[in-house]
Amino acid sequence: MSDTLASLRGKISGADKLKSVVRTMKAMAASSIGQYENAVQSLGDYERTVTLGLSACFRQAGPVVTPHFQQNEHKVIGAIVFGSDQGLVGQFNDVMGRFVMDKLDKLPGEKKIWVVGERLHAILGDANLPLFGPYGVPNSATAITQLVGRIQIDCEAHRPHSEFDYDQETIYVFHNAPLSGSQYQPVCQRLLPLDAEWQRNITAIPWPTKNLPEAIGMKTGRESETGNELLRALLREYLFISLFKACAESLVSENASRLAAMQRAEKNINELSTVLSRTFYRLRQNSIDEELFDVVAGSNALGNKVR
Known part of the structure:
Protein backbone atom coordinates (compact mmCIF):
# COMPACT_ATOMS: atom_id res chain seq x y z
CA MET A 1 0.00 0.00 0.00
CA SER A 20 4.10 24.59 -14.93
CA VAL A 21 5.77 23.91 -18.30
CA VAL A 22 2.43 24.16 -20.11
CA ARG A 23 1.65 27.48 -18.42
CA THR A 24 5.03 28.84 -19.49
CA MET A 25 4.45 27.76 -23.08
CA LYS A 26 0.99 29.33 -23.01
CA ALA A 27 2.46 32.63 -21.86
CA MET A 28 5.17 32.51 -24.53
CA ALA A 29 2.66 31.69 -27.28
CA ALA A 30 0.32 34.50 -26.20
CA SER A 31 3.22 36.97 -26.11
CA SER A 32 4.43 35.85 -29.56
CA ILE A 33 0.98 36.28 -31.07
CA GLY A 34 0.92 39.93 -30.01
CA GLN A 35 4.44 40.49 -31.32
CA TYR A 36 3.71 39.12 -34.80
CA GLU A 37 0.31 40.79 -35.03
CA ASN A 38 2.01 44.12 -34.30
CA ALA A 39 4.57 43.37 -37.01
CA VAL A 40 1.80 42.84 -39.58
CA GLN A 41 -0.01 46.01 -38.53
CA SER A 42 3.14 48.13 -38.56
CA LEU A 43 3.89 46.87 -42.07
CA GLY A 44 0.66 48.40 -43.34
CA ASP A 45 1.93 51.98 -43.72
CA TYR A 46 5.12 50.85 -45.45
CA GLU A 47 3.12 48.62 -47.81
CA ARG A 48 0.90 51.55 -48.74
CA THR A 49 3.94 53.75 -49.39
CA VAL A 50 5.53 51.18 -51.71
CA THR A 51 2.23 50.57 -53.51
CA LEU A 52 1.74 54.31 -54.08
CA GLY A 53 5.31 54.52 -55.35
CA LEU A 54 4.63 51.78 -57.88
CA SER A 55 1.41 53.50 -58.90
CA ALA A 56 3.31 56.73 -59.53
CA CYS A 57 5.94 54.93 -61.60
CA PHE A 58 3.36 53.20 -63.76
CA ARG A 59 1.39 56.42 -64.26
CA GLN A 60 4.49 58.23 -65.44
CA ALA A 61 6.30 55.54 -67.43
CA GLY A 62 3.34 53.78 -68.97
CA PRO A 63 3.41 50.02 -69.63
CA VAL A 64 6.70 48.74 -68.25
CA VAL A 65 5.64 45.13 -67.73
CA THR A 66 5.18 42.92 -70.76
CA PRO A 67 1.42 42.71 -71.39
CA HIS A 68 1.37 38.97 -72.02
CA PHE A 69 2.36 35.96 -70.01
CA GLN A 70 2.82 32.83 -72.08
CA GLN A 71 1.55 29.59 -70.57
CA ASN A 72 3.50 26.52 -71.64
CA GLU A 73 3.89 22.97 -70.50
CA HIS A 74 7.58 23.44 -69.64
CA LYS A 75 7.21 26.39 -67.34
CA VAL A 76 8.46 26.21 -63.76
CA ILE A 77 6.03 26.63 -60.88
CA GLY A 78 7.73 28.00 -57.78
CA ALA A 79 6.22 27.72 -54.33
CA ILE A 80 7.31 29.27 -51.03
CA VAL A 81 5.71 27.42 -48.12
CA PHE A 82 5.67 28.40 -44.44
CA GLY A 83 5.39 25.77 -41.68
CA SER A 84 6.90 25.23 -38.24
CA ASP A 85 10.08 23.81 -36.71
CA GLN A 86 8.53 22.78 -33.41
CA GLY A 87 5.67 20.47 -32.56
CA LEU A 88 2.76 20.93 -30.16
CA VAL A 89 0.87 22.88 -32.82
CA GLY A 90 -1.99 20.50 -33.50
CA GLN A 91 -2.71 19.93 -37.21
CA PHE A 92 -0.86 23.10 -38.27
CA ASN A 93 1.69 21.38 -40.54
CA ASP A 94 -0.52 18.50 -41.65
CA VAL A 95 -3.24 20.86 -42.89
CA MET A 96 -0.70 22.96 -44.78
CA GLY A 97 0.99 19.91 -46.29
CA ARG A 98 -2.27 18.54 -47.71
CA PHE A 99 -3.25 22.01 -48.97
CA VAL A 100 0.06 22.49 -50.80
CA MET A 101 -0.02 19.05 -52.41
CA ASP A 102 -3.61 19.47 -53.56
CA LYS A 103 -2.91 22.89 -55.10
CA LEU A 104 0.33 21.93 -56.83
CA ASP A 105 -1.17 18.75 -58.29
CA LYS A 106 -3.59 20.94 -60.26
CA LEU A 107 -0.81 23.13 -61.73
CA PRO A 108 1.10 21.87 -64.79
CA GLY A 109 4.83 22.25 -65.09
CA GLU A 110 8.02 21.58 -63.15
CA LYS A 111 7.83 22.38 -59.43
CA LYS A 112 10.39 24.09 -57.20
CA ILE A 113 9.42 24.43 -53.53
CA TRP A 114 11.17 26.48 -50.86
CA VAL A 115 10.06 25.29 -47.42
CA VAL A 116 10.28 27.15 -44.10
CA GLY A 117 10.08 24.78 -41.13
CA GLU A 118 11.55 21.31 -40.55
CA ARG A 119 8.20 19.69 -39.70
CA LEU A 120 6.54 20.74 -42.95
CA HIS A 121 9.69 19.94 -44.91
CA ALA A 122 9.50 16.35 -43.65
CA ILE A 123 5.82 16.06 -44.58
CA LEU A 124 6.36 17.35 -48.13
CA GLY A 125 9.53 15.30 -48.46
CA ASP A 126 7.53 12.13 -47.84
CA ALA A 127 5.49 13.07 -50.93
CA ASN A 128 8.70 13.14 -53.05
CA LEU A 129 8.32 16.80 -53.98
CA PRO A 130 11.39 18.78 -55.17
CA LEU A 131 12.29 20.80 -52.09
CA PHE A 132 14.79 23.48 -51.10
CA GLY A 133 15.56 24.14 -47.45
CA PRO A 134 14.37 23.78 -44.85
CA TYR A 135 14.79 27.32 -43.63
CA GLY A 136 14.62 27.90 -39.89
CA VAL A 137 11.45 29.50 -38.55
CA PRO A 138 12.14 32.99 -37.08
CA ASN A 139 11.96 33.22 -33.30
CA SER A 140 11.14 36.93 -33.28
CA ALA A 141 9.64 39.58 -35.53
CA THR A 142 13.05 41.12 -36.21
CA ALA A 143 14.35 37.78 -37.51
CA ILE A 144 11.71 37.67 -40.26
CA THR A 145 13.63 40.22 -42.33
CA GLN A 146 16.72 38.01 -42.47
CA LEU A 147 14.69 34.96 -43.44
CA VAL A 148 12.84 36.78 -46.23
CA GLY A 149 16.13 38.17 -47.53
CA ARG A 150 17.60 34.66 -47.74
CA ILE A 151 14.55 33.33 -49.56
CA GLN A 152 14.65 36.19 -52.06
CA ILE A 153 18.35 35.60 -52.76
CA ASP A 154 17.84 31.86 -53.25
CA CYS A 155 14.82 32.43 -55.50
CA GLU A 156 16.80 34.94 -57.56
CA ALA A 157 19.53 32.32 -58.01
CA HIS A 158 17.01 29.99 -59.69
CA ARG A 159 15.45 32.64 -61.91
CA PRO A 160 16.08 33.02 -65.67
CA HIS A 161 18.96 35.24 -66.71
CA SER A 162 16.74 38.18 -67.67
CA GLU A 163 17.06 40.97 -65.12
CA PHE A 164 13.54 42.29 -65.53
CA ASP A 165 11.21 39.32 -65.88
CA TYR A 166 8.82 39.64 -62.97
CA ASP A 167 6.06 38.98 -65.49
CA GLN A 168 7.62 35.78 -66.85
CA GLU A 169 7.69 33.58 -63.74
CA THR A 170 5.07 31.88 -61.62
CA ILE A 171 5.58 31.75 -57.86
CA TYR A 172 2.97 31.03 -55.22
CA VAL A 173 3.15 31.62 -51.48
CA PHE A 174 1.45 29.16 -49.11
CA HIS A 175 0.86 29.92 -45.44
CA ASN A 176 -1.69 29.63 -42.67
CA ALA A 177 -3.60 32.86 -42.10
CA PRO A 178 -5.16 33.63 -38.69
CA LEU A 179 -8.91 33.83 -38.19
CA SER A 180 -10.82 34.76 -35.05
CA GLY A 181 -9.65 33.23 -31.80
CA SER A 182 -7.27 30.31 -32.27
CA GLN A 183 -8.63 29.43 -35.71
CA TYR A 184 -6.61 29.64 -38.94
CA GLN A 185 -6.91 28.55 -42.54
CA PRO A 186 -4.38 27.70 -45.26
CA VAL A 187 -4.19 30.28 -48.04
CA CYS A 188 -2.42 30.50 -51.38
CA GLN A 189 -1.28 33.81 -52.87
CA ARG A 190 0.17 34.25 -56.35
CA LEU A 191 3.34 36.26 -55.84
CA LEU A 192 4.45 36.29 -59.47
CA PRO A 193 3.90 37.09 -62.32
CA LEU A 194 3.41 40.82 -61.94
CA ASP A 195 1.55 40.92 -65.22
CA ALA A 196 -0.45 43.55 -67.08
CA GLU A 197 -3.58 42.96 -65.00
CA TRP A 198 -1.62 43.49 -61.78
CA GLN A 199 -0.11 46.66 -63.23
CA ARG A 200 -3.52 48.05 -64.16
CA ASN A 201 -4.80 47.43 -60.63
CA ILE A 202 -1.81 49.23 -59.12
CA THR A 203 -2.13 52.14 -61.55
CA ALA A 204 -5.82 52.52 -60.70
CA ILE A 205 -5.06 53.23 -57.02
CA PRO A 206 -6.14 56.84 -56.39
CA TRP A 207 -3.45 59.28 -55.31
CA PRO A 208 -4.19 60.55 -51.77
CA THR A 209 -3.60 64.27 -52.53
CA LYS A 210 -4.34 66.78 -55.28
CA ASN A 211 -0.60 67.19 -56.00
CA LEU A 212 0.34 64.80 -58.78
CA PRO A 213 3.45 62.67 -58.05
CA GLU A 214 6.62 62.59 -60.10
CA ALA A 215 8.95 59.59 -60.05
CA ILE A 216 12.46 61.03 -60.45
CA GLY A 217 14.65 59.18 -62.93
CA MET A 218 11.87 57.14 -64.50
CA LYS A 219 12.22 56.36 -68.20
CA THR A 220 9.45 55.68 -70.67
CA GLY A 221 8.99 53.38 -73.63
CA ARG A 222 11.21 50.39 -74.38
CA GLU A 223 14.15 51.76 -72.36
CA SER A 224 12.02 51.52 -69.23
CA GLU A 225 12.41 47.74 -69.21
CA THR A 226 16.10 47.95 -68.36
CA GLY A 227 16.69 51.49 -67.16
CA ASN A 228 14.40 52.01 -64.20
CA GLU A 229 16.34 51.28 -61.03
CA LEU A 230 13.61 52.97 -59.00
CA LEU A 231 10.93 50.66 -60.37
CA ARG A 232 13.05 47.55 -59.81
CA ALA A 233 13.75 48.62 -56.23
CA LEU A 234 10.05 49.17 -55.56
CA LEU A 235 9.19 45.81 -57.08
CA ARG A 236 11.73 44.08 -54.83
CA GLU A 237 10.24 45.85 -51.83
CA TYR A 238 6.74 44.84 -52.92
CA LEU A 239 7.79 41.19 -53.04
CA PHE A 240 9.61 41.55 -49.71
CA ILE A 241 6.48 42.94 -48.06
CA SER A 242 4.35 40.11 -49.44
CA LEU A 243 6.73 37.47 -48.07
CA PHE A 244 7.19 39.26 -44.74
CA LYS A 245 3.44 39.48 -44.25
CA ALA A 246 2.94 35.81 -45.15
CA CYS A 247 5.65 34.75 -42.70
CA ALA A 248 4.27 36.92 -39.88
CA GLU A 249 0.72 35.65 -40.41
CA SER A 250 2.01 32.08 -40.41
CA LEU A 251 3.74 32.72 -37.08
CA VAL A 252 0.55 34.21 -35.63
CA SER A 253 -1.35 31.10 -36.72
CA GLU A 254 1.34 28.77 -35.39
CA ASN A 255 1.36 30.36 -31.95
CA ALA A 256 -2.44 30.52 -31.87
CA SER A 257 -2.52 26.79 -32.63
CA ARG A 258 0.11 26.14 -29.95
CA LEU A 259 -1.84 28.23 -27.44
Whole structure:
Protein backbone atom coordinates (compact mmCIF):
# COMPACT_ATOMS: atom_id res chain seq x y z
CA MET A 1 0.00 0.00 0.00
CA SER A 2 2.81 2.44 0.85
CA ASP A 3 4.46 1.77 -2.54
CA THR A 4 1.19 2.68 -4.29
CA LEU A 5 0.92 5.90 -2.32
CA ALA A 6 4.54 6.75 -3.12
CA SER A 7 3.86 6.10 -6.81
CA LEU A 8 0.82 8.37 -6.73
CA ARG A 9 2.84 11.10 -5.02
CA GLY A 10 5.36 10.90 -7.87
CA LYS A 11 2.64 11.11 -10.52
CA ILE A 12 1.00 14.10 -8.81
CA SER A 13 4.38 15.84 -8.57
CA GLY A 14 5.07 15.11 -12.24
CA ALA A 15 1.67 16.49 -13.26
CA ASP A 16 2.35 19.69 -11.31
CA LYS A 17 5.72 20.12 -13.03
CA LEU A 18 4.16 19.48 -16.44
CA LYS A 19 1.43 21.99 -15.67
CA SER A 20 4.10 24.59 -14.93
CA VAL A 21 5.77 23.91 -18.30
CA VAL A 22 2.43 24.16 -20.11
CA ARG A 23 1.65 27.48 -18.42
CA THR A 24 5.03 28.84 -19.49
CA MET A 25 4.45 27.76 -23.08
CA LYS A 26 0.99 29.33 -23.01
CA ALA A 27 2.46 32.63 -21.86
CA MET A 28 5.17 32.51 -24.53
CA ALA A 29 2.66 31.69 -27.28
CA ALA A 30 0.32 34.50 -26.20
CA SER A 31 3.22 36.97 -26.11
CA SER A 32 4.43 35.85 -29.56
CA ILE A 33 0.98 36.28 -31.07
CA GLY A 34 0.92 39.93 -30.01
CA GLN A 35 4.44 40.49 -31.32
CA TYR A 36 3.71 39.12 -34.80
CA GLU A 37 0.31 40.79 -35.03
CA ASN A 38 2.01 44.12 -34.30
CA ALA A 39 4.57 43.37 -37.01
CA VAL A 40 1.80 42.84 -39.58
CA GLN A 41 -0.01 46.01 -38.53
CA SER A 42 3.14 48.13 -38.56
CA LEU A 43 3.89 46.87 -42.07
CA GLY A 44 0.66 48.40 -43.34
CA ASP A 45 1.93 51.98 -43.72
CA TYR A 46 5.12 50.85 -45.45
CA GLU A 47 3.12 48.62 -47.81
CA ARG A 48 0.90 51.55 -48.74
CA THR A 49 3.94 53.75 -49.39
CA VAL A 50 5.53 51.18 -51.71
CA THR A 51 2.23 50.57 -53.51
CA LEU A 52 1.74 54.31 -54.08
CA GLY A 53 5.31 54.52 -55.35
CA LEU A 54 4.63 51.78 -57.88
CA SER A 55 1.41 53.50 -58.90
CA ALA A 56 3.31 56.73 -59.53
CA CYS A 57 5.94 54.93 -61.60
CA PHE A 58 3.36 53.20 -63.76
CA ARG A 59 1.39 56.42 -64.26
CA GLN A 60 4.49 58.23 -65.44
CA ALA A 61 6.30 55.54 -67.43
CA GLY A 62 3.34 53.78 -68.97
CA PRO A 63 3.41 50.02 -69.63
CA VAL A 64 6.70 48.74 -68.25
CA VAL A 65 5.64 45.13 -67.73
CA THR A 66 5.18 42.92 -70.76
CA PRO A 67 1.42 42.71 -71.39
CA HIS A 68 1.37 38.97 -72.02
CA PHE A 69 2.36 35.96 -70.01
CA GLN A 70 2.82 32.83 -72.08
CA GLN A 71 1.55 29.59 -70.57
CA ASN A 72 3.50 26.52 -71.64
CA GLU A 73 3.89 22.97 -70.50
CA HIS A 74 7.58 23.44 -69.64
CA LYS A 75 7.21 26.39 -67.34
CA VAL A 76 8.46 26.21 -63.76
CA ILE A 77 6.03 26.63 -60.88
CA GLY A 78 7.73 28.00 -57.78
CA ALA A 79 6.22 27.72 -54.33
CA ILE A 80 7.31 29.27 -51.03
CA VAL A 81 5.71 27.42 -48.12
CA PHE A 82 5.67 28.40 -44.44
CA GLY A 83 5.39 25.77 -41.68
CA SER A 84 6.90 25.23 -38.24
CA ASP A 85 10.08 23.81 -36.71
CA GLN A 86 8.53 22.78 -33.41
CA GLY A 87 5.67 20.47 -32.56
CA LEU A 88 2.76 20.93 -30.16
CA VAL A 89 0.87 22.88 -32.82
CA GLY A 90 -1.99 20.50 -33.50
CA GLN A 91 -2.71 19.93 -37.21
CA PHE A 92 -0.86 23.10 -38.27
CA ASN A 93 1.69 21.38 -40.54
CA ASP A 94 -0.52 18.50 -41.65
CA VAL A 95 -3.24 20.86 -42.89
CA MET A 96 -0.70 22.96 -44.78
CA GLY A 97 0.99 19.91 -46.29
CA ARG A 98 -2.27 18.54 -47.71
CA PHE A 99 -3.25 22.01 -48.97
CA VAL A 100 0.06 22.49 -50.80
CA MET A 101 -0.02 19.05 -52.41
CA ASP A 102 -3.61 19.47 -53.56
CA LYS A 103 -2.91 22.89 -55.10
CA LEU A 104 0.33 21.93 -56.83
CA ASP A 105 -1.17 18.75 -58.29
CA LYS A 106 -3.59 20.94 -60.26
CA LEU A 107 -0.81 23.13 -61.73
CA PRO A 108 1.10 21.87 -64.79
CA GLY A 109 4.83 22.25 -65.09
CA GLU A 110 8.02 21.58 -63.15
CA LYS A 111 7.83 22.38 -59.43
CA LYS A 112 10.39 24.09 -57.20
CA ILE A 113 9.42 24.43 -53.53
CA TRP A 114 11.17 26.48 -50.86
CA VAL A 115 10.06 25.29 -47.42
CA VAL A 116 10.28 27.15 -44.10
CA GLY A 117 10.08 24.78 -41.13
CA GLU A 118 11.55 21.31 -40.55
CA ARG A 119 8.20 19.69 -39.70
CA LEU A 120 6.54 20.74 -42.95
CA HIS A 121 9.69 19.94 -44.91
CA ALA A 122 9.50 16.35 -43.65
CA ILE A 123 5.82 16.06 -44.58
CA LEU A 124 6.36 17.35 -48.13
CA GLY A 125 9.53 15.30 -48.46
CA ASP A 126 7.53 12.13 -47.84
CA ALA A 127 5.49 13.07 -50.93
CA ASN A 128 8.70 13.14 -53.05
CA LEU A 129 8.32 16.80 -53.98
CA PRO A 130 11.39 18.78 -55.17
CA LEU A 131 12.29 20.80 -52.09
CA PHE A 132 14.79 23.48 -51.10
CA GLY A 133 15.56 24.14 -47.45
CA PRO A 134 14.37 23.78 -44.85
CA TYR A 135 14.79 27.32 -43.63
CA GLY A 136 14.62 27.90 -39.89
CA VAL A 137 11.45 29.50 -38.55
CA PRO A 138 12.14 32.99 -37.08
CA ASN A 139 11.96 33.22 -33.30
CA SER A 140 11.14 36.93 -33.28
CA ALA A 141 9.64 39.58 -35.53
CA THR A 142 13.05 41.12 -36.21
CA ALA A 143 14.35 37.78 -37.51
CA ILE A 144 11.71 37.67 -40.26
CA THR A 145 13.63 40.22 -42.33
CA GLN A 146 16.72 38.01 -42.47
CA LEU A 147 14.69 34.96 -43.44
CA VAL A 148 12.84 36.78 -46.23
CA GLY A 149 16.13 38.17 -47.53
CA ARG A 150 17.60 34.66 -47.74
CA ILE A 151 14.55 33.33 -49.56
CA GLN A 152 14.65 36.19 -52.06
CA ILE A 153 18.35 35.60 -52.76
CA ASP A 154 17.84 31.86 -53.25
CA CYS A 155 14.82 32.43 -55.50
CA GLU A 156 16.80 34.94 -57.56
CA ALA A 157 19.53 32.32 -58.01
CA HIS A 158 17.01 29.99 -59.69
CA ARG A 159 15.45 32.64 -61.91
CA PRO A 160 16.08 33.02 -65.67
CA HIS A 161 18.96 35.24 -66.71
CA SER A 162 16.74 38.18 -67.67
CA GLU A 163 17.06 40.97 -65.12
CA PHE A 164 13.54 42.29 -65.53
CA ASP A 165 11.21 39.32 -65.88
CA TYR A 166 8.82 39.64 -62.97
CA ASP A 167 6.06 38.98 -65.49
CA GLN A 168 7.62 35.78 -66.85
CA GLU A 169 7.69 33.58 -63.74
CA THR A 170 5.07 31.88 -61.62
CA ILE A 171 5.58 31.75 -57.86
CA TYR A 172 2.97 31.03 -55.22
CA VAL A 173 3.15 31.62 -51.48
CA PHE A 174 1.45 29.16 -49.11
CA HIS A 175 0.86 29.92 -45.44
CA ASN A 176 -1.69 29.63 -42.67
CA ALA A 177 -3.60 32.86 -42.10
CA PRO A 178 -5.16 33.63 -38.69
CA LEU A 179 -8.91 33.83 -38.19
CA SER A 180 -10.82 34.76 -35.05
CA GLY A 181 -9.65 33.23 -31.80
CA SER A 182 -7.27 30.31 -32.27
CA GLN A 183 -8.63 29.43 -35.71
CA TYR A 184 -6.61 29.64 -38.94
CA GLN A 185 -6.91 28.55 -42.54
CA PRO A 186 -4.38 27.70 -45.26
CA VAL A 187 -4.19 30.28 -48.04
CA CYS A 188 -2.42 30.50 -51.38
CA GLN A 189 -1.28 33.81 -52.87
CA ARG A 190 0.17 34.25 -56.35
CA LEU A 191 3.34 36.26 -55.84
CA LEU A 192 4.45 36.29 -59.47
CA PRO A 193 3.90 37.09 -62.32
CA LEU A 194 3.41 40.82 -61.94
CA ASP A 195 1.55 40.92 -65.22
CA ALA A 196 -0.45 43.55 -67.08
CA GLU A 197 -3.58 42.96 -65.00
CA TRP A 198 -1.62 43.49 -61.78
CA GLN A 199 -0.11 46.66 -63.23
CA ARG A 200 -3.52 48.05 -64.16
CA ASN A 201 -4.80 47.43 -60.63
CA ILE A 202 -1.81 49.23 -59.12
CA THR A 203 -2.13 52.14 -61.55
CA ALA A 204 -5.82 52.52 -60.70
CA ILE A 205 -5.06 53.23 -57.02
CA PRO A 206 -6.14 56.84 -56.39
CA TRP A 207 -3.45 59.28 -55.31
CA PRO A 208 -4.19 60.55 -51.77
CA THR A 209 -3.60 64.27 -52.53
CA LYS A 210 -4.34 66.78 -55.28
CA ASN A 211 -0.60 67.19 -56.00
CA LEU A 212 0.34 64.80 -58.78
CA PRO A 213 3.45 62.67 -58.05
CA GLU A 214 6.62 62.59 -60.10
CA ALA A 215 8.95 59.59 -60.05
CA ILE A 216 12.46 61.03 -60.45
CA GLY A 217 14.65 59.18 -62.93
CA MET A 218 11.87 57.14 -64.50
CA LYS A 219 12.22 56.36 -68.20
CA THR A 220 9.45 55.68 -70.67
CA GLY A 221 8.99 53.38 -73.63
CA ARG A 222 11.21 50.39 -74.38
CA GLU A 223 14.15 51.76 -72.36
CA SER A 224 12.02 51.52 -69.23
CA GLU A 225 12.41 47.74 -69.21
CA THR A 226 16.10 47.95 -68.36
CA GLY A 227 16.69 51.49 -67.16
CA ASN A 228 14.40 52.01 -64.20
CA GLU A 229 16.34 51.28 -61.03
CA LEU A 230 13.61 52.97 -59.00
CA LEU A 231 10.93 50.66 -60.37
CA ARG A 232 13.05 47.55 -59.81
CA ALA A 233 13.75 48.62 -56.23
CA LEU A 234 10.05 49.17 -55.56
CA LEU A 235 9.19 45.81 -57.08
CA ARG A 236 11.73 44.08 -54.83
CA GLU A 237 10.24 45.85 -51.83
CA TYR A 238 6.74 44.84 -52.92
CA LEU A 239 7.79 41.19 -53.04
CA PHE A 240 9.61 41.55 -49.71
CA ILE A 241 6.48 42.94 -48.06
CA SER A 242 4.35 40.11 -49.44
CA LEU A 243 6.73 37.47 -48.07
CA PHE A 244 7.19 39.26 -44.74
CA LYS A 245 3.44 39.48 -44.25
CA ALA A 246 2.94 35.81 -45.15
CA CYS A 247 5.65 34.75 -42.70
CA ALA A 248 4.27 36.92 -39.88
CA GLU A 249 0.72 35.65 -40.41
CA SER A 250 2.01 32.08 -40.41
CA LEU A 251 3.74 32.72 -37.08
CA VAL A 252 0.55 34.21 -35.63
CA SER A 253 -1.35 31.10 -36.72
CA GLU A 254 1.34 28.77 -35.39
CA ASN A 255 1.36 30.36 -31.95
CA ALA A 256 -2.44 30.52 -31.87
CA SER A 257 -2.52 26.79 -32.63
CA ARG A 258 0.11 26.14 -29.95
CA LEU A 259 -1.84 28.23 -27.44
CA ALA A 260 -4.98 26.21 -28.15
CA ALA A 261 -3.00 22.96 -27.82
CA MET A 262 -1.55 24.10 -24.49
CA GLN A 263 -5.00 25.06 -23.24
CA ARG A 264 -6.26 21.58 -24.07
CA ALA A 265 -3.19 20.06 -22.42
CA GLU A 266 -3.71 22.17 -19.29
CA LYS A 267 -7.34 21.04 -19.08
CA ASN A 268 -6.30 17.39 -19.42
CA ILE A 269 -3.58 17.80 -16.80
CA ASN A 270 -6.03 19.41 -14.38
CA GLU A 271 -8.46 16.54 -14.87
CA LEU A 272 -5.67 13.99 -14.40
CA SER A 273 -4.43 15.78 -11.27
CA THR A 274 -7.94 15.71 -9.83
CA VAL A 275 -8.25 11.95 -10.46
CA LEU A 276 -4.79 11.26 -9.01
CA SER A 277 -5.47 13.38 -5.93
CA ARG A 278 -8.78 11.67 -5.28
CA THR A 279 -7.18 8.26 -5.72
CA PHE A 280 -4.32 9.24 -3.44
CA TYR A 281 -6.62 10.52 -0.66
CA ARG A 282 -8.87 7.47 -0.95
CA LEU A 283 -5.96 5.06 -0.69
CA ARG A 284 -4.44 7.01 2.19
CA GLN A 285 -7.79 6.95 4.01
CA ASN A 286 -8.07 3.23 3.37
CA SER A 287 -4.59 2.76 4.78
CA ILE A 288 -5.48 4.78 7.89
CA ASP A 289 -8.70 2.82 8.33
CA GLU A 290 -6.84 -0.48 8.10
CA GLU A 291 -4.33 0.67 10.68
CA LEU A 292 -7.15 1.79 12.99
CA PHE A 293 -8.90 -1.54 12.55
CA ASP A 294 -5.66 -3.31 13.45
CA VAL A 295 -5.28 -1.16 16.56
CA VAL A 296 -8.88 -1.79 17.63
CA ALA A 297 -8.57 -5.50 16.95
CA GLY A 298 -5.34 -5.67 18.93
CA SER A 299 -6.88 -3.74 21.81
CA ASN A 300 -9.88 -6.05 21.87
CA ALA A 301 -7.62 -9.10 21.85
CA LEU A 302 -5.58 -7.77 24.80
CA GLY A 303 -8.78 -6.98 26.71
CA ASN A 304 -10.09 -10.51 26.26
CA LYS A 305 -6.78 -11.96 27.55
CA VAL A 306 -6.91 -9.74 30.70
CA ARG A 307 -10.36 -11.02 31.49
